[in-house]
Amino acid sequence: MSERRPFHRPQPRHWWAHKPYLAYTVRELSGVAVAVYGAILLAGLICLWRGPEAYAVYRRILSSDAAFAVHLVLLAAMLWHVLTWFQILPKTMPKLILRGRPVPQRQVTAIALLVAMVCSAALLVVVVAIGVTS
Amino acid sequence: MSDATIPSKSIELRVLRYRPASDREPVLVSYRVAYSDDMSVLQALQSIKDTQDGSLSFRWSCRMAVCGSCGMMINGEPKLACNTFVRDLAPDAVIIEPLQNFPIERDLVVTVGDFVKKIESIYPYIIPKVAKPVEDGAHLQTPAQMAAYESFSDCINCMLCYAACPQFGANPDFIGPGAMALLQRYNGDSRDGGRQFRLDQIHGEDGVWACTAVGICSEVCPKQVDPANAVNQNKTNSALDFFLHYVQPRSQP
Amino acid sequence: MRPTILHHPAPKRSVAPVFWLLFGAGGMLSALFGPALIILTGFMLPHGWGVPANFSDFPHVLAFVRHPIGKLVVLAVIALFFWHGAERLFLTLKDMRAGPPLLLRLMTYGVAALLTLVTIALLLAIGF
Numbered sequence: 099m100s101e102r103r104p105f106h107r108p109q110p111r112h113w114w115a116h117k118p119y120l121a122y123t124v125r126e127l128s129g130v131a132v133a134v135y136g137a138i139l140l141a142g143l144i145c146l147w148r149g150p151e152a153y154a155v156y157r158r159i160l161s162s163d164a165a166f167a168v169h170l171v172l173l174a175a176m177l178w179h180v181l182t183w184f185q186i187l188p189k190t191m192p193k194l195i196l197r198g199r200p201v202p203q204r205q206v207t208a209i210a211l212l213v214a215m216v217c218s219a220a221l222l223v224v225v226v227a228i229g230v231t232s
Numbered sequence: 233m234s235d236a237t238i239p240s241k242s243i244e245l246r247v248l249r250y251r252p253a254s255d256r257e258p259v260l261v262s263y264r265v266a267y268s269d270d271m272s273v274l275q276a277l278q279s280i281k282d283t284q285d286g287s288l289s290f291r292w293s294c295r296m297a298v299c300g301s302c303g304m305m306i307n308g309e310p311k312l313a314c315n316t317f318v319r320d321l322a323p324d325a326v327i328i329e330p331l332q333n334f335p336i337e338r339d340l341v342v343t344v345g346d347f348v349k350k351i352e353s354i355y356p357y358i359i360p361k362v363a364k365p366v367e368d369g370a371h372l373q374t375p376a377q378m379a380a381y382e383s384f385s386d387c388i389n390c391m392l393c394y395a396a397c398p399q400f401g402a403n404p405d406f407i408g409p410g411a412m413a414l415l416q417r418y419n420g421d422s423r424d425g426g427r428q429f430r431l432d433q434i435h436g437e438d439g440v441w442a443c444t445a446v447g448i449c450s451e452v453c454p455k456q457v458d459p460a461n462a463v464n465q466n467k468t469n470s471a472l473d474f475f476l477h478y479v480q481p482r483s484q485p
Numbered sequence: 486m487r488p489t490i491l492h493h494p495a496p497k498r499s500v501a502p503v504f505w506l507l508f509g510a511g512g513m514l515s516a517l518f519g520p521a522l523i524i525l526t527g528f529m530l531p532h533g534w535g536v537p538a539n540f541s542d543f544p545h546v547l548a549f550v551r552h553p554i555g556k557l558v559v560l561a562v563i564a565l566f567f568w569h570g571a572e573r574l575f576l577t578l579k580d581m582r583a584g585p586p587l588l589l590r591l592m593t594y595g596v597a598a599l600l601t602l603v604t605i606a607l608l609l610a611i612g613f
């Protein structure tokens with residue numbers, strides 16, 4: 099009766115592909131799309147350094163339908179990254195106490211998402227404004 | 233309902249059993265239990281133990297989601313058996329297993345020793361900022377100061393969060409969500425001065441840095457402790473501490 | 486210190502905070518400006534939507550990248566986006582047990598470090 103022989107159950111190897119962890123895996127991979135976009139920019143930088151001809155090729159590729167489709171996918175992944183990023187944000191902060199009560203985490207997420215939208219919109223507005231005035 | 237206390241329906245429970253003296257590995261054993269609408273899974277297990285197989289082992293004490301003893305996997309989710317009702321699981325068969333990620337001692341009883349050691353390692357008590365003799369009165373705290381840590385003090389050490397944590401599953405030495413909730417309960421307390429001791433315990437690979445912010449720990453917590461918040465806000469604290477310790481080296485405690 | 490405290494030895498400090506902060510900086514930068522950047526460089530500039538058609542001409546872009554502020558922007562965006570992706574890819578590959586951790590680190594952090602250096606070198610080679 100008193101024999102001790104603890105049994106260790108192995109962790110399922112593909113836990114990350116199943117509920118409820120799949121959403122986490124997708125979230126992490128949406129962050130990888132951020133790096134893929136960085137690689138596209140780096141490719142542009144390389145072409146810029148190599149000279150006008152290489153840069154012209156880069157521009158031609160970027161204006162192709164395939165590049166359009168790739169950027170649509172990247173944009174979708176980026177938006178998912180933005181949403182999930184700000185969903186975790188309140189987890190990484192101390193509790194916000196306003197008038198003696200903790201501020202709900204959803205509220206923190208909502209405000210941060212709003213700030214992000216303003217930042218992105220402002221960047222586009224600035225670029226368009228520079229274009230109009232130049 | 234009129235039949236609230238008169239068992240009229242029955243349900244199949246498939247319980248993962250492991251008897252170290254005779255079983256080489258755990259096996260699912262099926263039981264059929266009559267249940268009423270007010271019956272918890274814990275009561276269903278008790279009825280098996282009372283009327284079908286007295287050797288079935290499981291932990292429980294308070295029967296009211298306070299002691300944290302009765303955590304187990306119910307249909308794959310970490311739950312308190314006393315807080316989960318058979319009526320919500322019926323009519324399908326229910327699979328009951330010991331908590332995921334822990335070694336099984338016997339049937340639904342898992343090894344808790346490592347968890348207790350982790351709790352001990354983070355100084356789970358107030359280390360007063362300033363020594364204050366009893367005759368000088370109580371340490372005062374405003375409601376806002378209390379709100380800063382209060383929810384973390386609701387932890388009942390049920391370890392459901394550990395069963396939900398894949399990083400703990402991959403690395404049993406990871407300090408884990410529950411112990412971090414307790415750490416934050418003290419580090420967040422305005423009367424406490426032991427913050428640095430505790431930060432020193434969690435700055436390693438098995439401390440906060442083993443967490444990848446999966447976040448399911450907070451979803452399964454029966455007490456809304458939000459252990460994921462405790463872990464992840466201490467990544468920020470630990471990262472600050474990482475750079476500060478170059479600037480102002482301290483002697484090890 | 487206080488005699489009542491039973492001290493526990495502190496474990497070895499991890500260097501993870503360095504990577505975590507790079508990951509966090511990239512995550513925050515991309516969360517705030519990522520969608521606009523993709524819309525800008527993926528749709529508006531290549532197709533001349535909302536901006537003058539010559540906006541992404543070689544001399545224009547070269548002038549931007551030669552400006553010190555332009556250089557900083559390009560470096561921050563490219564390098565931090567790589568560090569962000571590297572951390573997440575590393576953790577996911579580790580979750581998937583795709584290989585020995587050292588190899589996974591080289592494949593992710595290693596690549597991010599290398600490409601950061603490449604970016605810096607290119608920005609310097611392009612000149613001021």
Ligand code: SF4
Nearest residue numbers: 387390391393410453
């Ligand atoms: S944090 Fe919640 S789930 Fe984890 S041990 Fe405490 S009460 Fe249980």
Ligand code: FES
Nearest residue numbers: 294295300302314
């Ligand atoms: S028996 Fe105490 S929590 Fe379930």
